[in-house]
Amino acid sequence: MGSETTLKLPTIDFNDLNLDDSNNNNSKWEVVKSKVHNALIEYGCFEAIFDKVPLELYKALFPSLEELFDLPLESKKLNASKKPYHGYVGQYPMVPLYESLGIDDANVLEKVEAMTNIFWPNGNPNFSKTIQSFSEKLSELDKIIRKMVLESLGLEKYLEEHMNSTNYLLRVMKYKGPQTSEAKLGLSSHTDKNIVTILNQNQVEGLEILTKDGKWISYEPSQPGTFIAMIGDALHAWSNGRLYSPFHRVMMCGNEARYSTGLFSIPKGGYLIKTPPEMVDEEHPLLYKPYDHVEFLNYYYTPQGQADQFALRTYCGL
Numbered sequence: 574m575g576s577e578t579t580l581k582l583p584t585i586d587f588n589d590l591n592l593d594d595s596n597n598n599n600s601k602w603e604v605v606k607s608k609v610h611n612a613l614i615e616y617g618c619f620e621a622i623f624d625k626v627p628l629e630l631y632k633a634l635f636p637s638l639e640e641l642f643d644l645p646l647e648s649k650k651l652n653a654s655k656k657p658y659h660g661y662v663g664q665y666p667m668v669p670l671y672e673s674l675g676i677d678d679a680n681v682l683e684k685v686e687a688m689t690n691i692f693w694p695n696g697n698p699n700f701s702k703t704i705q706s707f708s709e710k711l712s713e714l715d716k717i718i719r720k721m722v723l724e725s726l727g728l729e730k731y732l733e734e735h736m737n738s739t740n741y742l743l744r745v746m747k748y749k750g751p752q753t754s755e756a757k758l759g760l761s762s763h764t765d766k767n768i769v770t771i772l773n774q775n776q777v778e779g780l781e782i783l784t785k786d787g788k789w790i791s792y793e794p795s796q797p798g799t800f801i802a803m804i805g806d807a808l809h810a811w812s813n814g815r816l817y818s819p820f821h822r823v824m825m826c827g828n829e830a831r832y833s834t835g836l837f838s839i840p841k842g843g844y845l846i847k848t849p850p851e852m853v854d855e856e857h858p859l860l861y862k863p864y865d866h867v868e869f870l871n872y873y874y875t876p877q878g879q880a881d882q883f884a885l886r887t888y889c890g891l
């Protein structure tokens with residue numbers, strides 16, 4: 574019998590942890606922190622178990638997404654945004670199965686309601702409440718992870734500035750089933766450009782993550798209701814390359830549609846991402862010049878930037 578090993582991402586359990594636990598000498602906090610640090614150095618991501626998003630809410634999300642994507646294309650296109658990739662994205666010949674919509678400040682009810690009213694002029698309180706409460710509860714996981722990261726790097730003194738320098742975007746996605754048994758591209762391989770991304774999906778799999786040594790891991794949830802937490806290029810740059818921001822893609826087969834969401838913590842425009850001096854020494858020369866995330870995106874969304882797998886390096890690498 575051939576021995577085939579299937580690569581698996583680490584799974585980390587965040588149940589019973591709170592953001593202020595690190596101030597109370599909580600031993601579970603220290604154990605989890607060390608697992609987070611190791612996973613982010615090795616894989617740039619991990620599977621998270623986090624029951625502050627109750628399973629009922631997690632499940633309520635997917636019918637809401639179906640309702641949204643079932644709207645006519647003209648309605649979905651009403652969600653325009655000045656920021657690239659924050660509004661409606663779809664009908665791209667390169668990724669014909671994919672469409673997505675961005676909800677800025679998805680943890681703030683008034684913002685979600687305002688966007689909901691664009692799609693449903695008479696409102697849709699069930700939709701806005703589900704999206705907002707899901708995003709708000711999940712943003713706590715983002716904060717716990719970022720606090721653990723800063724503590725592990727010895728950068729606690731930047732915590733307040735770091736936390737205040739970001740907003741949340743919830744991007745909701747639909748991938749049509751390609752009606753084939755052979756896998757088709759759902760979303761092209763890329764690294765995320767933000768700080769931390771937290772993904773989840775309905776029962777249809779398809780997310781793949783590239784390891785440092787060039788192997789694709791197909792993500793299979795270890796239990797219902799789990800998340801994938803992933804580092805983006807902004808945190809990779811800020812940690813001066815210590816944390817890895819992994820390439821990932823979506824591959825689809827079969828008939829069923831895949832619905833997924835990503836909660837993105839995103840640096841605010843005008844805020845300069847500047848590697849702290851503590852991260853730079855002889856062994857770790859500075860990798861990136863200070864940069865503004867929103868200005869960088871203006872490069873990333875040019876045809877040249879889109880064709881560039883290492884856009885951040887081209888834009889401000891040393």
Ligand SMILES: O=C(O)CCC(=O)C(=O)O
Nearest residue numbers: 746765772780823833835
């Ligand atoms: O749908 C997914 O699971 C991945 C989406 C993704 O990578 C992204 O939106 O950046």
Ligand SMILES: [Fe+2]
Nearest residue numbers: 763764765821
């Ligand atoms: Fe991504």
